[in-house]
Amino acid sequence: MTTDRHTRNKELIAPLRAALYDFEPDVLRRVLHDICAPDAVFHLAFPFETIRGVDAYVEGAYMPLLRAVPDLERRDFIVMAGPTPEGADWVGCGGYYCGTFAAPWLDVPATGHMMHLRFHEFYRVEDGRITEMQALWDIPEVMMQAGAWPMSPSLGREWHVPGPATCDGLVPGPSDEAAAMRSCERIVDMLSHMKKHPSKGGPEVMEMDRFWHPKMSWYGPSGIGTGRGVSGFRNWHQIPFLNAMPDRGQYLDEIEYHFFGDRNYAAVTGWPNMVQSITEGGWLGIAPPDKKITMRSLDFWRLEDGRIRENWVMVDLLHMYDQIGVDVLARMREFNKARHGFDPETGAAL
Numbered sequence: 001m002t003t004d005r006h007t008r009n010k011e012l013i014a015p016l017r018a019a020l021y022d023f024e025p026d027v028l029r030r031v032l033h034d035i036c037a038p039d040a041v042f043h044l045a046f047p048f049e050t051i052r053g054v055d056a057y058v059e060g061a062y063m064p065l066l067r068a069v070p071d072l073e074r075r076d077f078i079v080m081a082g083p084t085p086e087g088a089d090w091v092g093c094g095g096y097y098c099g100t101f102a103a104p105w106l107d108v109p110a111t112g113h114m115m116h117l118r119f120h121e122f123y124r125v126e127d128g129r130i131t132e133m134q135a136l137w138d139i140p141e142v143m144m145q146a147g148a149w150p151m152s153p154s155l156g157r158e159w160h161v162p163g164p165a166t167c168d169g170l171v172p173g174p175s176d177e178a179a180a181m182r183s184c185e186r187i188v189d190m191l192s193h194m195k196k197h198p199s200k201g202g203p204e205v206m207e208m209d210r211f212w213h214p215k216m217s218w219y220g221p222s223g224i225g226t227g228r229g230v231s232g233f234r235n236w237h238q239i240p241f242l243n244a245m246p247d248r249g250q251y252l253d254e255i256e257y258h259f260f261g262d263r264n265y266a267a268v269t270g271w272p273n274m275v276q277s278i279t280e281g282g283w284l285g286i287a288p289p290d291k292k293i294t295m296r297s298l299d300f301w302r303l304e305d306g307r308i309r310e311n312w313v314m315v316d317l318l319h320m321y322d323q324i325g326v327d328v329l330a331r332m333r334e335f336n337k338a339r340h341g342f343d344p345e346t347g348a349a350l
Helices: 005-022 025-035 054-068 139-145 177-194 229-244 317-323 328-336
Strands: 036-043 050-052 073-083 089-100 114-126 129-137 212-219 226-228 258-262 265-269 274-278 291-295 297-304 307-315
Touching: 005 025, 005 073, 005 089, 005 114, 025 036, 025 054, 036 054, 050 054, 073 265, 089 258, 089 265, 089 297, 114 139, 114 297, 114 307, 129 297, 139 317, 177 258, 177 265, 177 297, 177 307, 212 229, 226 229, 291 317, 317 328
Parallel strands: 036 129, 212 307
Antiparallel strands: 036 050, 073 089, 073 258, 089 114, 114 129, 212 226, 258 265, 265 297, 274 291, 297 307
């Protein structure tokens, strides 16, 4: 019999994961009503944004995706749960929605082939019910698969990001509170050192070799891509990021983020959980707007012998672009005007 609440919380969402795997809308709707509070709020990636209530969530987010991918299924490669230092209980899931991309979605052209859409979804549980969800879907990943990504090329490697190399991401119960705390403390310590650079010194102040495994993999969102090893992480993400936003980490009083762990996994959630200004030489190939922005990032880490071996990172890039006045979806529709099945005047799917 399950005794600890974090294992119970993972069991709470098991019917939801099963309904999303088989993807029967009526079953999905019923399960969500069973496990969610009546006033549950769903924070989603741009352009969906915040949706309140189960029915609005299913109709606004899932049904358009199901119409585009009629054999839609969900595959989880991480399911973990734990408490935050502030006392909230969260369940974190990472994986893919996949199936045949048969009709346009968000005006992304259909390919007729298998598609994959990486997700990170975090559920806050109170008194046995889900009260809040924070979720990022990697929409740029689908654009790339359709040959319709309209922004600059990624510096990192774009590929089908894998699940944990150790195949232990579906973390079993019972909860090990001591191990979870060690994992979280290690990540918080690592991040505190990361924030020392560049304001307090060169790369050496981050002590990256102490925190990161020499064969680390940093799985960034599509539009940034994957970096292998410390040099890959620094070259393809960190250096361009800090060059564009040197005031990173200076506005902690304007954001909130919450860490939770489960055995050798840790996660962070927050909406938003970063704020900084795009200045200097700009970022992702765009000119610097000299503007302060917020960013949403939902991340997982897997540790081996006290060092980070894998880090899955999801950032809402479309939301970032929207804040600086760049409508990525509209630009994509401009590209689509020459494609069969799209209105040549608007680029929208017919």
